[in-house]
Amino acid sequence: MAGLELLSDQGYRLDGRKATELRKVQARMGVFSQADGSAYIEQGNTKALAVVYGPHEVRGSRSRTLHDRAVINCQYSMATFSTAERKRRPHGDRKSAEMSLHLKQTFEAAVMTQLYPRSQIDIYVKILQSDGGNYSVCVNAATLAVIDAGIPMRDYVCACTVGFVDETPLADLCYAEEGGGGSSLALALLPRGGQIALLQMDAMTACKGVSKVLDEVVRQHLQDVSVLTRE
């Protein structure tokens, strides 16, 4: 990758963005009618689909039931066609398990699980096209899906990946920037209180930008649906 510089002298990145610019975000809630909540989000070229079922009775092993709060069950998987080379093992490999655990920890901090004792909330996220920032896009998609399902949350959970090039933070990394050799950190944040759900870092402005976009999506969806609902 010699000769490819992540940040040019004029301040432009590989895809023409400035250092603190986010990728274009397009999202829609309520994609599936059969699930309790669903959302589809595109951040640049990364596309993710999130589906939420619940809260419902704990199926499978009864031993996982918690008497005072709900169990959150997350599954992260990537479609076989999501990467440049066809993925051999879409789910069940170590990276997916680690991502699922991170998602679970993130949402356990935000969802008010103590309102649903002895029940289970399932969150399934699938990456349809991977171009960097997989974890962040999953968190954003899952937030929208949880809001669509009507499950109470303290606040939105917004996430973004940030990298560094010569003391300049780059917001919302794409695949080439992630693998470019520099470090990249993912931050999941509850924007209004500034509470961090997963990692600590000092470039919080990127997440606030994402929260504005997600906010817009939910407000628009609310307006659309509330106008159609009549008494």
Place this chain on the structure above:
Amino acid sequence: MASDMRLPVLRKAVSVSSAGSDRADHKDLVVPGDVITSDPGFMRGHGTYIDEEKLTASVAGEVERVDKLICVRPIKTRFNGEVGDVVVGRITEVQQKRWKVETNSRLDSVLLLSSVNLPGGELRRRSAEDELTMRDYLQEGDLISAEVQSVFSDGALLLHTRSLKYGKLGQGVLVQISPALIKRQKTHFHNLPCGASIILGNNGFVWLYPTPGQQEEEAGGFYTSLEPVSLADREVISRLRNCLLALAAHKVLLYDTSILYCYESSLPHQVRDCSSRTGWRLAALCFDSVVDRQG
């Protein structure tokens, strides 16, 4: 067979002012994390929480204020049962002295053996033999209609079928829609004049079945007729089902009158067209006619 494909298009944003301009009250929409008020005089209801003395919303929906109580009602939620609701549910488990019923709520509902009508009279004592033959009455996968007797502290519902109109459901069609679309009425059992009967469960499960010929008095709710249903009845039920799905897709409140209007508007179309784009248009027509007739 014609297939229907809808390509994704950019939807026109609906503005609140254009649609409900004649309504005096405007809807107060909030999202999770929005501060509703900092006034300590208000009590918090469902969908809100207190964060540093500020009343904050925890779901996305509209704010409902009743005197000093503020709650936020989400657009879509699982069924929250109240005492007296009529529900249609499916048996998931047969346990020692009770059945577990799935009713689209956040925990499975409970139907006790002592809350059902067994043949032999209502006040018959439950013996040990009844416990062993529970599976003869209700098995896993059976559909029942029941009423909510009470609500447990964790939110699970206690059901009962202690009336002849409740019990196991026989031949018919189940339609699953959102519980928010079912209007609360005095009765949820209707015999529609078009030739079918309907049970509008408060939990969003709607049961369509052919109107029974004569009422069986000794049935006790567990007799299911297995006689073949005529083609005319089946067509009526299929048409009703498609009407229900079209109305649900357009978020029209469901009750016997709105379903009937939709059915009447759909008569000129073929049954299989009702679930496609014509169905969507006719649901919009029906919605307009419902609004017009209500004045």
